[in-house]
Amino acid sequence: MSGFGRMWVSVALMLVGLMWGAARAESGEAIAQIVIEGNQRIEAETIRSYLLVQEGHSFDPERIDRSLKSLFSTGLFADVTLHRQGDHLVVSVVENPIINRIAFEGNMRVKDDVLSQEIQLRPRVVYTRTKVQNDVQRLIDLYRRRGRFAATVEPKIIQKEQNRVDLVFEINEGQPTYVQRINFIGNRRYSDSALREVLTTQEERWYRFLSSTDTYDPDRLTYDRELLRRFYLQHGHVDFQIVSAVAELTPDRSGFFITFTIEEGERYRYGDITVDAKVSALRERDLSEFVASREGEWYNANEVEKTVQKLTDAAGAMGHAFVDVRTQLKRDREKQRVDIVYDIQEGPRVFIERIDISGNVRTLDAVIRREFRVVEGDAFNTAKLRRSKQRIENLNFFEKVDIHTVPSETAPDRTVVKVAVEEKSTGDLSFGVGWSTTAGAMMEIGLRERNLLGRGQDLRTSLMVGQRRVQIDASFTEPYFLDRDLAAGFDVFAIQRNLQRESSYDSSSLGGA
Missing domain, CATH: 2.20.25 (N-terminal domain of TfIIb)
Structure with missing residues (x-):
């Protein structure tokens, strides 16, 4: 090879060496060994499984940072550090302790087993601050539902051997937070005292010491909004609206002032009432006999609901279980009359697969199920489901009743009815x-x-x-x-x-x- 050729070969080798050195400098040296330190209960291989780098990989800062976040996200560690020692990657961890025992102190009004059911932490579960703070908030919410808004919860930990802790919730229940006053703004036709009789929430009185209806409960206030709406709709106020329902806590946290701001609207009478059946077999039948109201009478939402139920039952008796009865209201504000059209259409063919009931600790399932106007296997009917919810609420056994449906996992034409209740003192x-x-x-x-x-x-x-x-x-x-x-x-x-x-x-x- 000539001298000129040898020179070009040397230059090429130098360029390759420079490129290889630059690539090596960019990627870093390879990790020869990953060393795990500080673990007591958790196996080293378990920790390695959360890392995004392994032995033989380069010291990539981005992947090491992601490995750090991956270890923290497990919730198993209170502290994690990753650092380099020569060609070794050292992973130092401080494990979160294991909860040995959970105790409650200071609770006189609520029993330990009720509080235990409310929190998510359990003995032999990994302790984390986030989980503890979440459980503290759950306990505070529990006391607020029972009318004690001055309650405070302070978590304390007692260190034990073998990285275990006892978790103690120190509770100051405080005094009950009573409803001192219920006010109404915007009511002209009905007095404040008449509207207070409609509500389940009552003002504080000395003779109600055995009742809890004079303590503030947000869920009860939501139910009171519905009761107020029903009351006005039963008395012809079609345009009634609740603008706001505000509960203001006094500065000393001893009581609440509840204010309902409402718009009553005008009172309406029935106008023309017609039944429009779009199901061919029902068009030939006279369905007016099932209409509970008459033209000229005061509008009543209960009568409208009863008519919907009667029309649904009548269609079912005629062999049409899958009908959907909807009401269309047309207001005449000058004459203060409302025309009603009961629109009957063929509904989707959906059956009730099952009815699941939850939240009833003391009340038997059968007591709730017998109030349903539908049973498992029946055709799904929205009107009957609404009526079932109303019947369960009328038992006056529950603070809250929620009924909703979810699609079945077994068949597209099936639905599951979920019933969630919250019991109260009876x-x-x-x-x-x-x-x-x-x-x-x-x-x-x-x-x-x-x-x-x-x-x-x-x-x-x-x-x-x-x-x-x-x-x-x-x-x-x-x-x-x-x-x-x-x-x-x-x-x-x-x-x-x-x-x-x-x-x-x-x-x-x-x-x-």
Whole structure:
């Protein structure tokens, strides 16, 4: 090879060497070994599985940074560092402790088992600050639902051996946060006192010490908005609106002022009422007999709902289970009349696969299911589902009732009805004192349970003790006797009278019905 050729070969080798050196400098040297430090319970191989770099890879800062984030995202570690020592990548970890025990202190009004069900952390679960703060908020929300907005929760940890901790929630329940005042703005036709009678939330009074309706509950306030809307729609106020419902907490956090801002609108009467059946077999039938309202009467949303239900049932009785009855309202604001068209159309063929009920800790499923106007396997019917929800709410066993549907996972023409309820107290205790010309001074105590043993049965007992009279009463009602929509029950009483002053004898009577 000539000297000129050897020179070009040397230059080429130099360029290749420079390019290889630049590439090596850019990518960094290869990782010879990954060293795991600080792990106690978690295996080193488990930690390596979360890394995005392995032995033999280059020291890539971006992938090392992503590996750091990957380890933190597991929630297993309180601290993680990755650093280079020569050709070794050292991963130092500080494991989050394991919860050994969870305890509650300071809770007098709410039992430990209720609080335990509310939180998500459990013994033998990895402790993280985020999970603890989330559980603190859940406990605060629980107390707020029970009307205690002054409650505070402070988490404390007690270090134990083997990287374990005891988690203690220190609770200051505070005083109940009562509703001190309920105000209405915009009501002209009905007084504040009349509208307060519609609501389930009540103002604080000394004689309501056995009731919780005078404590503030956001869910109850939402239900009160619906009750207020129903009330006005039942009395002809088609344009009624609730502009706002604001609950203001006093500066000392001792009470709430609730203000409803409403627009009543004008009161309407019925105008023309027609039934438009787009199902061919129903066009030939006279369906007007199922309309509950008449022209000229005051508009009532309950009557409209009853008509929708009657038309749906009538169509089903005629062999058309899949119908959709919708109402179309046309307002005449000058004459203050509203025309109604009941539009009957063929609905989608969807069946109810099953009805799932949740949230009923004490009330039996059967008590809720018997209020449904549909059962599993029936054709899906929106009107009947609305009526079922209303019947469950009318039981007055639950603070909240939510019914919604989700598509079935087994068939496209099936749907699953989800029912979520939140139970409330159904017991009543009453006291009374008085005076009678026949019995003298007397005192009475009464006890009632409207949902006995979660079966929906009603049990009442009362005892009246007077100077010249003692009376005991007891009654029991089974609302669904023999699983039929038939109420049955009994009443018994025992009366002892002292008639020595009037007739020189005593009287005893025992009876029932």
